[in-house]
Amino acid sequence: MEKIEFNLDQIDYQILRIMQENARTNNADIARELGMAPSAILERVKKLEQKQVILQYNAKINPDALDQKLLSFIFIKAQDPIGTQKVGLLLAKIPEVQEVHDIAGDDGYLVKVRTHDAAGLVDLMRNSLGKIEEIISTRTTIVLETVKEEQKLFIPKKD
Amino acid sequence: MEKIEFNLDQIDYQILRIMQENARTNNADIARELGMAPSAILERVKKLEQKQVILQYNAKINPDALDQKLLSFIFIKAQDPIGTQKVGLLLAKIPEVQEVHDIAGDDGYLVKVRTHDAAGLVDLMRNSLGKIEEIISTRTTIVLETVKEEQKLFIPKKD
DNA sequence: GAAAATTTTGAATATTATTCATTAATCTGT
DNA sequence: ACAGATTAATGAATAATATTCAAAATTTTC
Numbered sequence: 001m002e003k004i005e006f007n008l009d010q011i012d013y014q015i016l017r018i019m020q021e022n023a024r025t026n027n028a029d030i031a032r033e034l035g036m037a038p039s040a041i042l043e044r045v046k047k048l049e050q051k052q053v054i055l056q057y058n059a060k061i062n063p064d065a066l067d068q069k070l071l072s073f074i075f076i077k078a079q080d081p082i083g084t085q086k087v088g089l090l091l092a093k094i095p096e097v098q099e100v101h102d103i104a105g106d107d108g109y110l111v112k113v114r115t116h117d118a119a120g121l122v123d124l125m126r127n128s129l130g131k132i133e134e135i136i137s138t139r140t141t142i143v144l145e146t147v148k149e150e151q152k153l154f155i156p157k158k159d
Numbered sequence: 160m161e162k163i164e165f166n167l168d169q170i171d172y173q174i175l176r177i178m179q180e181n182a183r184t185n186n187a188d189i190a191r192e193l194g195m196a197p198s199a200i201l202e203r204v205k206k207l208e209q210k211q212v213i214l215q216y217n218a219k220i221n222p223d224a225l226d227q228k229l230l231s232f233i234f235i236k237a238q239d240p241i242g243t244q245k246v247g248l249l250l251a252k253i254p255e256v257q258e259v260h261d262i263a264g265d266d267g268y269l270v271k272v273r274t275h276d277a278a279g280l281v282d283l284m285r286n287s288l289g290k291i292e293e294i295i296s297t298r299t300t301i302v303l304e305t306v307k308e309e310q311k312l313f314i315p316k317k318d
Numbered sequence: 319g320a321a322a323a324t325t326t327t328g329a330a331t332a333t334t335a336t337t338c339a340t341t342a343a344t345c346t347g348t
Numbered sequence: 349a350c351a352g353a354t355t356a357a358t359g360a361a362t363a364a365t366a367t368t369c370a371a372a373a374t375t376t377t378c
Contacts, residue, residue: 006224016225019218023182028334040357042336053224058217058310059178065165065212066175066312071260073232073269085306092307100306101230110232110300114312141269147244147259148251151217151310153225153273187365199326201367 006053011036013155015044016053020152023057068114071143072121076109076129077136087134094128096120107136118142165212170195172314174203175212179311182216227273230302231280235268235288236295246293253287255279266295277301 008016014034018025027045031038048054063069078087091100091111099112115121121140129135167175173193177184186204190197207213222228237246250259250270258271274280280299288294 006221008224016218016220020220021217023216023218026334027336037358038334039336039338039359043356051224053221055219055221057182058180058219059175059182060214060217060310061175061179061312062165062212062214063312065167065210066314068312073260073262085304088306095313097307098310099308101232101302101308102304102306103232104301104303109306110302142263143260143269144263145244145261147247147261147268148256149258149260149310151219151257151308153220153222153227154254155225185365186367196327197365198328198367198369202325 006051008053012044012048012053015041015048017155019045019054020155063114067116070115070117070121071146072113072115073141073143074111074113074125074129075103075106075139075141076111077106077138078109078132078134079107079136080134087132090132091129094124096124096128165210167212171203171207171212174200174207176314178204178213179314222273226275229274229276229280230305231272231274232300232302233270233272233284233288234262234265234298234300235270236265236297237268237291237293238266238295239293246291249291250288253283255283255287 011034015030018030018033027038027041030041034041045054063071076087076091080087085102088100088102088109091097091109094113096113096115097111098114099110101110102108103110113121113124115124125138125140129138170193174189177189177192186197186200189200193200204213222230235246235250239246244261247259247261247268250256250268253272255272255274256270257273258269260269261267262269272280272283274283284297284299288297
């Protein structure tokens, strides 16, 4: 296991703040905003990518546009072989599953899933979850409305 | 309330697939991949943005790099004034809160929160949640390990 | 099936990305 | 504190991409 040293200064934080708001901001703009040369920004961004501070750039797509109207969270109680997360990895492979978290207590996972509708969710539970033998039980929570959904991190001013 | 018509064809889906993987892919590359002119891609991407199919571009930042080691989900039971989501909106304002979902049953919200550690979580509950009078009770689930965490949507081949 | 609307193309221009030698700044060990 | 070593930033030159737009192609509409 590699111990990676992130060593971020205030300029890095500013770059990250900007990139969090709009990942397509170009180096020239960032440079202008921070009063630096574009080439310096390029260097820093590359370094942030290499150090795995920036993990990827993604486009946030409107789920409605793809007819994925239903968001659900499923608590899954499972009997993993000790010390493994076999079930977690199987869950992660399901395309409709956006998140899989190993949670404290109850030998459980919390899973976030998007489907077209309730029928799609039932399908998924039957066809995908149903194939995973180690699953003992599930409890599903339906989202009626999402008030906020971002992955932006809070980057405080000082450090 | 505007009824927006998304009208996406296979080319749009391909663009979205590419953009989901890497939001910084340039039009020239997309054009090459799809065998089209860059200017056509530009037009389509602009249109996807205007139609709110693409909502934003974000950089996924490693929470560890910002010392946000603890991820938690909090179920919040609250007494909103009927027909409002006052509590949801207040929750959404908390910077450490990444997601707020109004969930079925129990007059509840499900909230996703990142903090430095358990102490940070306690602080947040005391200082931020504590200020919201309408909250009746909370139940917190700590994430031990995240196996998968994306917001990519599943874009099936045919449509 | 023809007119209208939309989309694509391709070439020209503007802007940005990238490279790299030089300069500046920071760090290290004494 | 300082000299040498390392790291980072600059600025100018080049490569690549973004953007614009008139013309051509395609699709839609009735």
